[in-house]
Amino acid sequence: MDNDAGRYRRFLNGDDNGLREIIDTHYNGLTLYINGIVKDPSETEDIVQETFVKIAVKKPNFNPNGTFKTWLFTIARNTAYNYLKRYKSRISDQPIDEYIMLSDGTNVEKEHLKTQQNIELHRAMKELNPDYFQVLYLMYFENLDTEGIATVMHKSKRQIGDLLYRSKKSLKSILEKAGFQYEDF
Template structure:
């Protein structure tokens, strides 16, 4: 992962392969993360592409205050929220909101090959969107609470509380489906 900063620097210096390598590394995971925000995989893929277009055209400065992945996912999250604002669909994580459980696409199936991860992913999609986002970033993108806090624009303590509540909710959801959740 330390190569990402070097890849981005190469891109900024004129080597387009640097950006291509970054896109290859992050496009699938970013699409799935963005899907947790917009709840539409096609739209998530469009926003993922917009994120990389923004990177290519605007060439924002990476200052190294966090990991490159955290910085990149924060840009993607901001693009998703901007899109939702433009569409006037921003109902930030309302508990009253009816959540539609999307059908798992072939891209998601390929990314989540192991059956256990697939079932975990399905159970997570039935959770509150904040819970889903924090668990996805933690378990599928392997980010720590400080990185997640930066991406979600929350305090570290808020993320820790979210993780606790999300795990508890996930445990209940998995047990309801007959699975034993051992990591809790």
């Protein structure tokens, strides 16, 4: 059982600190992931909060066959897509150039993406098709394996492999156009 699964189990047994620890651990990553889907920081924050509310209120069963992180990101992704289906006309089509700011002034994106190279990479990834963004984000920023990504995105491992290949190729093209220097991509 991974650490987050233990925290969730503690929460289910009445220890609210377990849920707080899960939120502290995954809030920034979920925020960036969901923003890559909906492309609206205020809607993103609502969806991330709704994801944690679902866990807190509905207390869904966690299947220990996968990782807790995969399970959590799957819930968040489903919540985002349900939101898009309901409120698609309200979602802005304008690209988001600013970093996501929390109410306390914390720059989530800058904190999560520590190096300038990762910041530039993340900016370029925003230009990708949403599936390409998701597969690259989950693999390289959230360190999920192919099986975990397949679970989150509701695709087969083979489809994820194909998506990874195409998304890397597309990202490389975007980075080259921007004059990005890289050693091994």
